[in-house]
Amino acid sequence: MKNYDYQAIDDLIHSRIRLAIMSILLVGEDAEFNFIKKKINATDGNLSVHLRKLDEAKYISVKKEFIDRKPVSKYSLTELGRTAFEDYIKKLEEMIK
Amino acid sequence: MKKEQAINDLNYIKQIIEDTKKTTVDNGIGFIIWGIIVSIGLVSTYFLIITKNFTLTTPIWTILISGGWIYSIIESIKKKKRNVIRSYTDKVVGSVWASLGVVMTILGFYATIVGALQYLYLASFMALQVGIGFFITATIFKQNYMIVIAIVWWISALFTMAFPGLYVLLAMGIMMLLFQVAPGIYIYLNYKSQIIEDK
Numbered sequence: 001m002k003n004y005d006y007q008a009i010d011d012l013i014h015s016r017i018r019l020a021i022m023s024i025l026l027v028g029e030d031a032e033f034n035f036i037k038k039k040i041n042a043t044d045g046n047l048s049v050h051l052r053k054l055d056e057a058k059y060i061s062v063k064k065e066f067i068d069r070k071p072v073s074k075y076s077l078t079e080l081g082r083t084a085f086e087d088y089i090k091k092l093e094e095m096i097k
Numbered sequence: 098m099k100k101e102q103a104i105n106d107l108n109y110i111k112q113i114i115e116d117t118k119k120t121t122v123d124n125g126i127g128f129i130i131w132g133i134i135v136s137i138g139l140v141s142t143y144f145l146i147i148t149k150n151f152t153l154t155t156p157i158w159t160i161l162i163s164g165g166w167i168y169s170i171i172e173s174i175k176k177k178k179r180n181v182i183r184s185y186t187d188k189v190v191g192s193v194w195a196s197l198g199v200v201m202t203i204l205g206f207y208a209t210i211v212g213a214l215q216y217l218y219l220a221s222f223m224a225l226q227v228g229i230g231f232f233i234t235a236t237i238f239k240q241n242y243m244i245v246i247a248i249v250w251w252i253s254a255l256f257t258m259a260f261p262g263l264y265v266l267l268a269m270g271i272m273m274l275l276f277q278v279a280p281g282i283y284i285y286l287n288y289k290s291q292i293i294e295d296k
Contacts, residue, residue, distance in 0.1 A: 019106065023113035028182040035182050039117065067178050089110065095103040 013059075013088045017042060017050050022077070022085045025060060030076040051075060059084055120182060123190065123238075124288040127169065128281025131198075132273045134165045139220065139270035146263060162202060169198070186237050193233045197226045217261045220269040224254035227277065246276050 013019055020040040024031055037047050054060045059081030063074045077085070138161045142154050173191065177183070201223050208214035214222065228250035235243030253272060257265045 016109070019110065020113050023110045024117050024182075027114055027117040027186075028184045029188065031182040035120075039113070039120075089107070092103045092107050096100055096107070 013085060015050070017046070018054060021047075021050060021054060021075075022059070022081065025075060025077040026082070026085060028076075030063065030074040033073040033075065036075065054081065057081075117182065118184070118186065119291065123187065123234075123284055125281040125284030125286075127172065127194070128284060129278050130168055131165055132277030132281055134161045135223075136270045136273035136278070137161060139266045139273065143263065143266035143270065146266070158205065162205070166198070166202075169195070190234050190237055194230050197230050201226055217265075218258060220265050221254045221257040221261075224250045224257065224269065224272075228254065231280075243280065246280055249276055 013022055017040060021036060024036055024039055033047070033051075036042075036051075037044065040047070042050075051060065051062070055062055058078055060075050061078050063076070065072055065074065138158050141157055145151065145153050145157070180187075204214055204222055205219060209216050209219055228247040230247075231243045231250065232247035235241065235247060250272075253269070257268070
């Protein structure tokens with residue numbers, strides 16, 4: 001049994017910026033905030049808002065650490081997020097069949 | 098959602114995934130360092146044997162291989178911190194080369210000592226494994242030239258198994274420079290240009 005609402009997933013991932021974030025995190029085990037920002041050409045504030053939404057939905061998790069005395073936030077997909085994203089892609093594929 | 102939009106979204110996802118994968122390429126320094134280490138080992142062993150200084154071969158290999166492992170361990174720790182993204186493909190390729198390194202160390206320092214493998218065929222077995230490493234790396238990173246390199250290593254293994262001799266040490270030493278160090282330099286240059294592009 002799936003432990004998430006199917007309709008909610010669609011809305012949450014469907015935004016372009018969140019779709020981009022999820023796609024980047026699908027490739028990597030984790031990715032830094034600045035890397036995601038550069039890849040999707042977003043501002044700090046805008047990206048933070050979307051990352052928070054995904055974090056609140058438990059699709060991603062964040063780990064904060066210090067590298068060379070600088071604070072670094074690393075994001076990764078959770079199992080729930082991975083499943084939701086895979087379902088989202090499946091749904092898109094079904095639509096174009 | 099319309100069909101066109103679904104196609105657009107799928108293309109968008111594919112494009113981002115492909116673009117992100119490009120960022121996760123290896124810097125090639127490991128290929129260069131290990132290629133030089135093994136090349137020095139093979140060539141120096143060749144000259145030590147022809148000058149009949151047999152006792153020096155084991156200490157030289159011990160120093161070289163230990164140095165290589167110390168470098169690899171330090172580099173993997175640094176890489177973990179330095180990388181802005183840690184990909185699964187990098188992890189798989191890293192694990193493949195690390196496990197091949199362990200096997201080669203076991204073959205070189207254990208199998209030959211206990212007599213499970215003759216010294217004469219050691220370089221051939223190493224060539225087989227270097228071929229495996231290149232083939233898997235080629236498949237994962239879609240680098241066709243590496244498949245050619247893998248085949249070259251496997252052919253050299255077949256040849257040196259059929260025609261063993263002291264010359265194999267020298268030939269493999271040169272092959273290391275051509276088919277391990279040179280591809281490493283190529284990977285390094287690509288990595289550098291990728292970093293400049295990202296900046």
